[in-house]
Amino acid sequence: MKTILGYLEKLAIFFENKERRVEKAQCTCGYMSILRRAATPSIGEKAIGDWSPFSRYPLVIVLSWAITICSALPLYAEDAWPFHGFIQGLASLRTATDGPTDKQFILLEERLQLEFSHNLPIEDLNLFIKSDFINDDAIEQEEDIDVREMYVDYSIGDMDIRLGRQIITWGVADRLFITDVFPKSWVSFYAGRPLQYLKIGSDAIKINYYPESLSLELIAIPLFAHDDFPTAERMFFFDPLPQTKKETAEPPETIENTQLGIRVKRYFGEYDITLYAYRGYMLRPGTGIILTPERLTYIFPKLSVYGMTLQRNLLSGVLSMETAYYDSREDRDGDNPLIDNSQLRYLAGFEREMASELTLGVQYYIEQMLDYTQYTGTLPPGFPRQDEFAHLATLNVKQQLLHQTLTLSLFSIYNFNDEEIFLQPEVKYKFTDALWLAVGANVFEGGKAYTRIGQFDKNDNIYTIMQYHF
Amino acid sequence: MHYLQYRLLILMAVVGLLTLNTGFVQAADAGQIMEKSNNAVYYAADDGSSRVEMKLINKRGDIRLREFTILRKDVSDGGEQKYFIYFHKPNDVRNMTFMVNKYADKNDDRWLYIPAIHMVKRISANDKTSSFVGSDFSYEDISGRALDDDTHEFLGEETVAGRQCYVIKNTPKESGISYAYRKTFVDKESYLIIKDEYYKAADKLYKVFTADKIETHQGYPTAVKRTMKNVKTGHHTSVSFSEVKYNIGLTDKIFSERSMRRPPKKWIK
Numbered sequence: 001m002k003t004i005l006g007y008l009e010k011l012a013i014f015f016e017n018k019e020r021r022v023e024k025a026q027c028t029c030g031y032m033s034i035l036r037r038a039a040t041p042s043i044g045e046k047a048i049g050d051w052s053p054f055s056r057y058p059l060v061i062v063l064s065w066a067i068t069i070c071s072a073l074p075l076y077a078e079d080a081w082p083f084h085g086f087i088q089g090l091a092s093l094r095t096a097t098d099g100p101t102d103k104q105f106i107l108l109e110e111r112l113q114l115e116f117s118h119n120l121p122i123e124d125l126n127l128f129i130k131s132d133f134i135n136d137d138a139i140e141q142e143e144d145i146d147v148r149e150m151y152v153d154y155s156i157g158d159m160d161i162r163l164g165r166q167i168i169t170w171g172v173a174d175r176l177f178i179t180d181v182f183p184k185s186w187v188s189f190y191a192g193r194p195l196q197y198l199k200i201g202s203d204a205i206k207i208n209y210y211p212e213s214l215s216l217e218l219i220a221i222p223l224f225a226h227d228d229f230p231t232a233e234r235m236f237f238f239d240p241l242p243q244t245k246k247e248t249a250e251p252p253e254t255i256e257n258t259q260l261g262i263r264v265k266r267y268f269g270e271y272d273i274t275l276y277a278y279r280g281y282m283l284r285p286g287t288g289i290i291l292t293p294e295r296l297t298y299i300f301p302k303l304s305v306y307g308m309t310l311q312r313n314l315l316s317g318v319l320s321m322e323t324a325y326y327d328s329r330e331d332r333d334g335d336n337p338l339i340d341n342s343q344l345r346y347l348a349g350f351e352r353e354m355a356s357e358l359t360l361g362v363q364y365y366i367e368q369m370l371d372y373t374q375y376t377g378t379l380p381p382g383f384p385r386q387d388e389f390a391h392l393a394t395l396n397v398k399q400q401l402l403h404q405t406l407t408l409s410l411f412s413i414y415n416f417n418d419e420e421i422f423l424q425p426e427v428k429y430k431f432t433d434a435l436w437l438a439v440g441a442n443v444f445e446g447g448k449a450y451t452r453i454g455q456f457d458k459n460d461n462i463y464t465i466m467q468y469h470f
Numbered sequence: 471m472h473y474l475q476y477r478l479l480i481l482m483a484v485v486g487l488l489t490l491n492t493g494f495v496q497a498a499d500a501g502q503i504m505e506k507s508n509n510a511v512y513y514a515a516d517d518g519s520s521r522v523e524m525k526l527i528n529k530r531g532d533i534r535l536r537e538f539t540i541l542r543k544d545v546s547d548g549g550e551q552k553y554f555i556y557f558h559k560p561n562d563v564r565n566m567t568f569m570v571n572k573y574a575d576k577n578d579d580r581w582l583y584i585p586a587i588h589m590v591k592r593i594s595a596n597d598k599t600s601s602f603v604g605s606d607f608s609y610e611d612i613s614g615r616a617l618d619d620d621t622h623e624f625l626g627e628e629t630v631a632g633r634q635c636y637v638i639k640n641t642p643k644e645s646g647i648s649y650a651y652r653k654t655f656v657d658k659e660s661y662l663i664i665k666d667e668y669y670k671a672a673d674k675l676y677k678v679f680t681a682d683k684i685e686t687h688q689g690y691p692t693a694v695k696r697t698m699k700n701v702k703t704g705h706h707t708s709v710s711f712s713e714v715k716y717n718i719g720l721t722d723k724i725f726s727e728r729s730m731r732r733p734p735k736k737w738i739k
Binding site: 084086153155160166167168169172195196198199208210215265270272311312313316317318320351352353356357359400403404405432433434436467469470 | 526528532534535559560561562564576577579586587588589591592593594595599600601603604605606648705723726727728731732
């Protein structure tokens with residue numbers, strides 16, 4: 001009995017020493033259940049109806065508890081614990097009142113992200129897995145496992161090879177995409193998930209080679225993955241033919257269809273200059289469609305991108321420039337109204353610390369449609385007509401306070417053509433190193449029912465996130 | 471009479487010159503002391519590495535922890551330097567890396583690697599007095615301040631923590647710095663800074679740096695325990711350096727985009 005008590009006492013001290021992590025996990029789980037409770041009336045009877053222990057405690061909750069308790073148990077030395085990640089509760093509530101009530105929550109999810117890294121017995125071979133376990137109540141109680149990244153790293157001489165699912169980021173622009181041709185999640189972006197969820201992994205092989213003052217990256221993506229579509233059950237967006245049945249047709253996964261990318265980066269002292277080339281597909285929904293009387297099929301037209309970026313210090317800040325030519329290979333003449341034309345994209349951005357802990361970033365972006373006469377000439381009557389030049393500007397302001405525990409931020413995109421604006425204010429507070437809470441909003445104002453930002457007007461939302469890291 | 475007046479004039483001139491001269495010597499001394507100190511504090515050996523534990527402690531005693539490995543290579547003593555920092559803790563910034571090319575005559579080049587999206591980005595470096603990772607140390611307190619940015623005045627000598635120190639007043643030439651001047655206590659023997667008092671206008675003490683423990687590694691005196699305390703808020707940051715190593719042969723290749731994406735296992739454990 002004494003031994004047991006002694007062990008319990010030791011355990012209690014251990015928990016205490018582990019920065020009371022169980023308490024914090026409890027706090028996050030508690031927060032999630034409060035969010036769920038609050039949401040119950042709006043998500044129908046399903047959530048309250050079934051009280052069996054398994055539906056009440058979805059996998060993510062059970063796993064979260066298991067991992068937190070295990071991490072606090074004295075099984076591993078402090079630095080040898082192989083799992084990292086976080087538990088996250090997120091609710092994103094639609095504030096617009098003109099939609100059906102069953103879509104009141106855009107997101108209502110509990111998420112456990114587990115990260116595992118392991119040096120394999122062969123030297124220089126390293127395995128990395130990052131997987132999310134999700135329970136989403138916004139649509140209907142839905143459990144999901146999302147393997148965000150899973151790859152093996154191997155290094156030989158000046159070369160690094162990465163094989164498997166991986167997130168690839170190109171370009172220097174902030175939340176506008178020019179040379180970044182890899183898949184993205186627009187739902188995450190518009191509904192308040194943290195920034196890392198804006199990117200989706202690619203199943204690829206990537207080789208990085210670093211000869212003297214040069215950085216070379218070669219990418220081959222044999223398995224196709226497109227941007228995630230905002231689905232009609234989760235979000236409102238422009239649909240020109242609401243009555244028509246929708247489908248998506250992915251390109252067949254053949255050797256010839258492998259997406260290829262190459263990036264060459266060079267440092268000229270204070271300049272970073274990078275060249276990019278990509279041969280693959282347009283991954284955004286609506287860039288190509290096939291229309292028959294019965295159905296509308298979303299396709300992913302062939303695309304090549306040739307781009308360049310430059311970054312340098314300027315006036316105590318950082319100047320970024322990015323430009324690219326989009327070669328729409330299935331509509332080179334621009335006379336197919338159902339496939340996006342070729343484009344030129346230009347961006348200039350400047351970021352600077354204006355005062356202590358206050359950062360300001362501005363960007364100006366131009367998107368030019370090529371073969372515009374052919375486009376206007378072949379556009380079917382009744383279809384909304386795009387401008388030849390789209391002008392957008394972004395603003396990003398971030399103020400950190402209280403020793404960087406409190407962050408106030410505002411990100412905004414303004415579209416000059418359609419006089420519409422997207423606003424994303426957020427307040428984030430770090431209670432401890434491991435636990436933070438954020439409250440923010442996504443606001444879509446102006447424009448029309450079919451414009452870039454205006455089409456999401458009915459998705460104005462406020463969101464709250466709590467994250468506990470372990 | 472004339473003769474006497476003449477001699478008096480000469481005497482006055484000599485005394486005047488002497489006085490002027492002493493003043494001049496002392497100013498030069500103050501600058502030389504700060505230069506030696508700068509080399510001892512920020513430029514010891516040709517390169518070095520250390521694991522750093524930073525505790526951010528608020529008035530209530532709540533502790534936040536930053537743990538990182540820092541690699542440094544000097545291009546020239548008192549001049550250009552390269553820094554590489556890998557974060558071990560807290561967990562939400564684990565695997566993040568930060569690289570700085572520091573220059574004597576222009577703004578730093580700085581890059582940050584964000585592991586969640588595998589992105590290396592250049593970040594702005596106007597924040598000379600901005601807090602380093604939320605601590606009471608500014609970026610400048612970590613990597614040093616260019617000597618020419620201050621005027622140096624010799625105030626005298628004092629004993630601090632049992633060490634004989636020179637006391638130097640360092641006043642920034644430019645405005646827009648978060649303090650009016652620093653009163654720096656430099657150890658006469660090691661030239662390390664034992665205490666540094668930051669004053670706002672009207673001689674109001676604002677924050678205090680102290681070197682709490684000094685060890686000699688490979689012949690280089692190193693302050694392995696340091697504290698920066700904000701007198702006004704009571705917030706303080708205590709730092710301890712472990713695994714201190716000098717002259718380890720860091721090559722330029724280590725300070726590269728490759729290392730930011732994949733920290734070199736030999737140096738980062």
